[in-house]
Structures are given as C-alpha cells and as structure tokens.
Amino acid sequence: xxxxxxxxxxxxxxxxxxxxxxxxxxxxxxxxxxxxxxxxxxxxxxxxxxxxxxxxxxxxxxxxxxxxxxxxxxxxxxxxxxxxxxxxxxxxxxxxxxxxxxxxxxxxxxxxxxxxxxxxxxxxxxxxxxxxxxxxxxxxxxxxxxxxxxxxxxxxxxxxxxxxxxxxxxxxxxxxxxxxxxxxxxxxxxxxxxxxxxxxxxxxxxxxxxxxxxxxxxxxxxxxxxxxxxxxxxxxxxxxxxxxxxxxxxxxxxxxxxxxxxxxxxxxxxxxxxxxxxxxxxxxxxxxxxxxxxxxxxxxxxxxxxxxxxxxxxxxxxxxxxxxxxxxxxxxxxxxxxxxxxxxxxxxxxxxxxxxxxxxxxxxxxxxxxxxxxxxxxxxxxxxxxxxxxxxxxxx
Numbered sequence: 260x261x262x263x264x265x266x267x268x269x270x271x272x273x274x275x276x277x278x279x280x281x282x283x284x285x286x287x288x289x290x291x292x293x294x295x296x297x298x299x300x301x302x303x304x305x306x307x308x309x310x311x312x313x314x315x316x317x318x319x320x321x322x323x324x325x326x327x328x329x330x331x332x333x334x335x336x337x338x339x340x341x342x343x344x345x346x347x348x349x350x351x352x353x354x355x356x357x358x359x360x361x362x363x364x365x366x367x368x369x370x371x372x373x374x375x376x377x378x379x380x381x382x383x384x385x386x387x388x389x390x391x392x393x394x395x396x397x398x399x400x401x402x403x404x405x406x407x408x409x410x411x412x413x414x415x416x417x418x419x420x421x422x423x424x425x426x427x428x429x430x431x432x433x434x435x436x437x438x439x440x441x442x443x444x445x446x447x448x449x450x451x452x453x454x455x456x457x458x459x460x461x462x463x464x465x466x467x468x469x470x471x472x473x474x475x476x477x478x479x480x481x482x483x484x485x486x487x488x489x490x491x492x493x494x495x496x497x498x499x500x501x502x503x504x505x506x507x508x509x510x511x512x513x514x515x516x517x518x519x520x521x522x523x524x525x526x527x528x529x530x531x532x533x534x535x536x537x538x539x540x541x542x543x544x545x546x547x548x549x550x551x552x553x554x555x556x557x558x559x560x561x562x563x564x565x566x567x568x569x570x571x572x573x574x575x576x577x578x579x580x581x582x583x584x585x586x587x588x589x590x591x592x593x594x595x596x597x598x599x600x601x602x603x604x605x606x607x608x609x610x611x612x613x614x615x616x617x618x619x620x621x622x623x624x625x626x627x628x629x630x631x632x633x634x635x636x637x638x639x640x641x642x643x644x645x646x647x648x649x650x651x652x653x654x655x
Contacts, residue, residue: 261291263290263291263292263293264291264292264293264358264359264629264630264634265292265293265295265355265356265357265358265359266286266292266293266294266295266357266358266359266360266361266629267295267296267297267322267352267355267357267359267360267361268282268283268286268294268295268296268297268361269297269299269348269360269361269362269368269369269372270296270297270298270299270300270302270311270314271299271300271301271302271366271368271369271372272300272301272302272307272310272366272368272508272509273301273302273307273310273537273538273540273543274557274558274559275300275302275363275364275366275369276302276310276313276314276540277438277441277540277543277544277559278363278364278386278387278436278437278438278540279361279363279386279437280317280441280540281437281438281440281441281621281622282361282386282437282622282625282626283296283319284622285622285623285625285626286626286629287319288626289626289627289630291630292626292629292630294319294320295322295323295355295357296314296319296320296321296322296323297321297322297323297324297325297348297351297355297372298311298314298321298323298324298325299324299325299326299327299344299347299348299368299372300325300327300328300344300366300368300509301328301508301509302314303324303325303326303328304328304509306536307509307536307537308536308537310537311324313537313539313540322355323351323354323355325344325347325348325351326347327340327343327344327347327368327371328340328368328509329343331514332476332509332510332511332512332513332514333481333511334478334481334511336511337367337395337478337510337511340367340368340371341367341368341370341371341374342371343371344367344368344370344371344372344375345371345374345375348371348372348375348376349375349378349379352375352376352379352381353379357381358381358382358634359381359382359383359384359629359634360372360373360376360381360382360383360384361383361384361385361386361629362383362384362385362386362403362407363385363386363387364386364387364400364558365387365390365392365396365397365399365400365403366396366399367395367399369399369403370399370402370403373385373402373403373406373407374406376406377406380636381636382408382409382634382635382636383403383406383407383408383409384407384408384409384410384411384432384629385403385404385406385407385409385410385411386411386412386413386436386437386625387400387411387412387413387417387436388400388401388403388404388407388410388411388412388417388421388426389404389410389412389416389417389418389419389420389421389424390412390413390414390417390420390581390582391420391579391580391581391582392558392577392578392579392580392581393477393479393575393576393577393578393579393580394476394477394478394479394480394510394576394577395478395479396478396577397580401424404421404424404426405424405638408430408634408635408636408638409430409431409432409628409632410426410430410431410432411431411432411433411434411435411621411625411628412431412434413434413435413436413562413616413617414434414582414615414616415434416582417434417582418431418434422641425640425641426641427639427641428641432624432625432628432632433621433624433625433628435616435617435618435620435621435624436562436616436617436621437617437621437622437625438544438559438562438563438616438617439562439563439566439614439616439617439618439619439621440617440619440620440621440622441540441541441544442544442548442563442566442567442619443566443618443619443620444619445541445544445545445548446545447545447548447549447567448545449465449545449546449548449549450465451463451464451465453465453538453542453545453546454503454533454535454546455533457535457536458533458534458535458536459533459534460524460529460532460533460534461501461529461530461531461532461533462533463501463503463533464501465549467501468500468501468551468605469500469501469502469503469549469550469551470495470498470500470501470502470503470550470551470552470553470554470601471502471503471504471505471546471547471550471552471553471554472491472495472502472503472504472505472553472554472555473504473505473507473553473555473556473557473559473560474487474488474491474507474516474554474555474556474557474574475507475508475510475513475516475555475556475557475577476507476508476510476511476512476513476515476516476577477512477556477575477576477577478510478511478512479576480512480575480576481511481512482512484512484513484515484516485512485515485516485518485519486592487574487575487592488515488516488519488520489519489523490592490593490594490597491554491555491574491592491594491597492519492520492523493594494554494594494595494597494598494601495529495532495554496523496527496529497594497598498598498601498602499529499531500531500551500605501531501532501533502531502532502533503533503535503546503550504520504532504533504534504535505534505535505536505537505538506520506534506535506536520534543559544563544567547559547560547563547564547567547569548567548569550569551570551605552569552570552571552572552601552604552605553569553570553571553572554571554572554574554597554601555572555573555574556573556574556575556577556578558578558581560573560578560587561573561578561581561582561583561587561616562615562616562617563616564586564587565583565584565586565587565610565612565613565615565616566612566613566614566616566617566619567609567612568586568609568610568611568612568613569586569609569610570586570588570604570605570607570608570609570610571586571587571588571604572588572590572597572600572601572604573587573588573589573590574590574591574592574597575591575592582615582616583615584610584613584615585610585611585613586610586613588600588603588604
C-alpha cells in the first residue's frame with residue numbers, strides 16, 4: 260500500500276486558522292493525503308482565548324502544540340520568539356516526519372517554521388506569497404516565499420511578483436485566498452448571542468448599524484501605536500455608533516494599543532462599545548459581513564471584506580501597498596481623517612462583491628495540487644533569457 264503523503268499545516272494565530280480551515284478540510288477529505296496539525300503562537304495563549312480549542316471543536320486532531328511567544332510585545336521579544344520557534348518547530352517536525360509543511364501569510368511564527376523545515380530538507384508550500392504590505396510583515400512574507408518550494412498566491416499580481424522574485428512559474432500551483440471559500444458558504448445571519456455572550460461592554464443590537472474595529476501595531480512604527488489608537492478612539496467617540504472592537508494581536512506595540520483602549524473605557528465609559536477577545540472563523544466573518552463599516556488595519560478588511568462588499572476605512576501603513584478593491588478608503592491614523600472617511604463609507608453603504616482575493620473554490624484546488632506535485636528540496640533561482648542577457652551585458 261502506498262504511504263499517504265503527510266501534510267503538516269502550521270497554525271500560529273486566529274486569523275491564520277480562519278484562512279486555513281477550509282484547506283484543512285479539503286486535505287482531510289483526500290484519501291491520498293494525511294493531515295497533520297501543529298498549533299503555535301497565540302493559538303495557545305489564554306489571553307487570546309486559546310483558539311486551539313476551536314480547532315479541536317471543529318473536529319481536527321492537533322498533533323503538536325508549541326509555546327514560543329516571549330512576553331513583552333516589543334521588537335526584541337518578537338525577534339527572540341522567532342529563535343524559540345525555530346527550535347520548537349524543528350523538534351515537532353523531527354517527531355512528526357511530514358512530507359510537506361504548509362504555511363500561510365507573513366507571521367514571524369510562520370517564518371520560524373519555514374526556517375526549521377527548510378534546514379531539515381522538508382518541502383514547503385506557501386499560501387499568500389508575493390503580496391505587498393507595510394510593517395516587517397512584507398519582509399517575513401518574502402523570506403517565507405524564498406524558503407518555499409511551491410506557491411499558492413492570492414492574486415494574479417502576487418503570482419507575477421513571485422516570478423519577478425525568481426520563483427519558477429511551474430511552482431505556482433493555484434491562485435486565490437482560501438478564506439473566500441468560507442465566505443462563499445457562509446450563512447451570514449448574525450445571531451445577537453455571537454457578540455453579546457462574550458467580551459465586555461455595551462450590548463450590540465445586530466439589527467441596527469454597527470461598526471467593527473480591529474487595529475494591530477505596525478512594527479516598523481514601534482512607539483507610535485498608542486497615539487494612533489487614541490486617534491482612532493477619538494474618531495469613534497465622535498461617531499458614537501455601536502461598535503464591536505477586537506483586541507490586537509501580539510506584535511510589538513500591542514500592549515500600548517491595549518492600554519489605550521482600557522484607559523478610554525475607564526475615562527469615557529462609552530455606552531456604544533463592546534470589546535471581544537476572539538471569535539470562531541465563521542462568526543468573525545458573519546460580523547464582518549454584517550458591519551455597516553469596518554475600521555482599522557486588519558488584512559481581513561482588504562481581502563475578506565471585499566467578498567461581502569463591506570465598506571472599509573483602512574487606517575495607517577500596516578496594509579500599505581496591498582491590493583484593494585473599491586470598498587476600501589485609505590486614511591492616515593488621524594481622528595479627522597478616520598471620522599470623515601467613515602461618515603462617507605456609512606453614507607455610501609455596501610459595495611458590489613469582489614473576487615479579487617478568490618472565487619470561493621480555492622481550497623480544493625490547493626489540496627488537489629498537494630496530492631499531485633512531486634516534493635523536492637533543492638531550490639534554484641529562475642531567470643528569464645532576457646534577464647540572463649542583461650546580467651552578462653552588465654558584467655562586460
């Protein structure tokens with residue numbers, strides 16, 4: 260009997276799992292593939308409501324658990340966490356012996372998994388490579404792409420960028436973001452208990468317009484994130500519209516953002532604000548789909564919100580350069596700009612659905628490709644003939 264190909268999926272945060280869940284389901288459904296799951300990063304942390312519990316509740320086995328986050332949310336703790344991650348992922352990969360490791364996105368935890376797998380001669384497949392964005396995330400994403408042997412970019416432009424980075428065209432196997440698969444199948448009805456039986460603050464009437472807010476640190480602007488969050492909160496205070504706010508991720512500066520939120524709640528005691536720690540992938544998308552407008556800098560506001568046509572006020576530089584559709588208005592992290600753009604978005608209302616980041620049928624294409632490709636280890640830089648000729652002429 261032919262050995263099933265073991266695909267080790269690495270989960271490092273709540274958004275990570277939200278996009279990989281349909282891919283994991285597609286892998287598990289294919290008899291020639293064996294799904295392995297390793298949960299790491301904030302998936303394991305109680306302060307993020309331990310999203311790994313949702314993975315198990317969804318019916319997946321968790322084959323490995325890794326604690327790698329060093330407390331502090333500073334640039335130094337992020338860098339040190341990468342080192343811890345390399346050590347721990349190497350141990351788990353040695354124990355699980357996967358044929359391939361599947362990574363997504365640009366998290367530093369995923370970068371540590373890529374380094375470990377590459378040095379252990381394990382073939383790597385990468386989802387969402389080739390994208391442009393702000394912060395250190397872009398560097399991490401491109402680094403993972405250079406370690407990866409196969410690619411599943413989300414857009415045509417991203418695929419083109421990967422080729423321009425020297426990745427061979429035949430290693431680009433499918434295009435589209437798998438989160439669109441969940442969005443396509445989603446029952447968008449939002450029950451009030453989804454947002455009102457967890458978290459703290461005002462009760463949200465989901466039958467009336469509400470805002471969704473999610474603001475992460477931009478690590479290359481470390482030190483300025485508290486002032487940026489205070490500007491966003493000032494704009495929200497002017498709007499005084501019922502608002503669901505999710506706490507930020509663990510990146511450098513997250514504690515400063517969280518402190519700004521806590522101080523605002525104490526001083527202003529807003530009767531329109533509810534804060535949440537975590538939602539399941541489906542519940543988060545339901546909230547995003549039903550929001551009158553979403554404000555902040557989450558990548559989900561660029562890719563997932565477009566599928567629903569949800570208006571977005573995109574704040575700051577974290578997603579700078581990323582492809583957007585008409586539903587996005589970019590602003591600086593200044594209260595006046597955030598307020599004015601959000602008023603304009605609320606007046607505009609919903610946009611036509613966008614398929615820029617996927618058609619809703621991506622995961623099966625990824626799983627099929629993972630079963631058909633021939634894993635390899637040694638990468639080679641790809642040059643076109645024109646580029647080779649240009650290089651030779653430069654040397655003369």
